[in-house]
Amino acid sequence: MKLVLLILLLFVPLLVRADEPRYTESFTSPNGKYVFRSKPNIQGDKNWILIEKDTKKVLYEFDESFGYFTVLVSNDGKNLVAIDDYSIRKSEDDPEVLRFFVDGKEVKAYKLSEVLETPQRVKQTVSHFLWIKKPFPLTISDSKLAFTTYEQSNFVFNINTGEILKKEKETSPKPN
Numbered sequence: 001m002k003l004v005l006l007i008l009l010l011f012v013p014l015l016v017r018a019d020e021p022r023y024t025e026s027f028t029s030p031n032g033k034y035v036f037r038s039k040p041n042i043q044g045d046k047n048w049i050l051i052e053k054d055t056k057k058v059l060y061e062f063d064e065s066f067g068y069f070t071v072l073v074s075n076d077g078k079n080l081v082a083i084d085d086y087s088i089r090k091s092e093d094d095p096e097v098l099r100f101f102v103d104g105k106e107v108k109a110y111k112l113s114e115v116l117e118t119p120q121r122v123k124q125t126v127s128h129f130l131w132i133k134k135p136f137p138l139t140i141s142d143s144k145l146a147f148t149t150y151e152q153s154n155f156v157f158n159i160n161t162g163e164i165l166k167k168e169k170e171t172s173p174k175p176n
Contacts, residue, residue, distance in 0.1 A: 027071040030139065034059075034077040038067060050077060050104070060104030072140050072159075078103060079159045081145055085132045091122045097131060100162030108162020116151055123150055 026037035036050045048062040050073070059077055068088055072081040080101040089095040091112060098110040112119045112131065122129040132138070133148045144165065145157045152170040157163065 023067040024070075025067065027066075027073055029073040029075050029077065031075045033075065034073050036066070036071050036073050036080060038065070050080065052077060060101075062104075070138055072138060072145065074140055074143075074159065079140070079143075081140065081157075081159055083132070083138060085138070086128055086130060088128050091119055091124065091129045091131075094119060098157075100157070100159060102160060107160075110162075115153075115155065116149055117153075118151065 026035055028035045033053055034050060035053055036048060039047045039049050048064070048066050049058050050060040051058055060080075066082055068084065068086065069082045070085050072079075072083070074080075082099040082101070084095060084097040087095060087097065094111050094113050096109045097112050098115060099106055100108045112122075116122070116131060122131045131149055133150050133152075135147065138145065138147060140159055143159050145159055146155065148154050148170065154166070154168050154170055155164060156166040158165050
């Protein structure tokens, strides 16, 4: 019995991957008509493509990897929003954490310091950091993306331009 317990104690940490970076191979539009997925190439690097599912037509192709991002695909396949919401990079390096694409071309990008007043105010773990608090899952609604950061800042972005439509600090209710 002691041997079984010892073996379990030795192997359980190998099975638990709570703080490992995530990697996603594909993202689908809410209506299911478009899929943004990785495509292994000959050199082993991953290209990413946006495909119209019914026709199998490739609409856009990207030479970079988006597997560590959350990528939102609009229902018309025209817009992509790439959010580095579970970043494996160091927050001190001020990485790009939010990127907007229209028709396969990047129209706007934001660094961590552009969405957080204090970039050190992230939820830090051993392997990654988080800077978006809610809502989850993130979604596009009426050509807008909305979320709240760990600094309690509420953002609303226009997905066609990447411009900030609204930024306000959440306030705590005042005691009576």
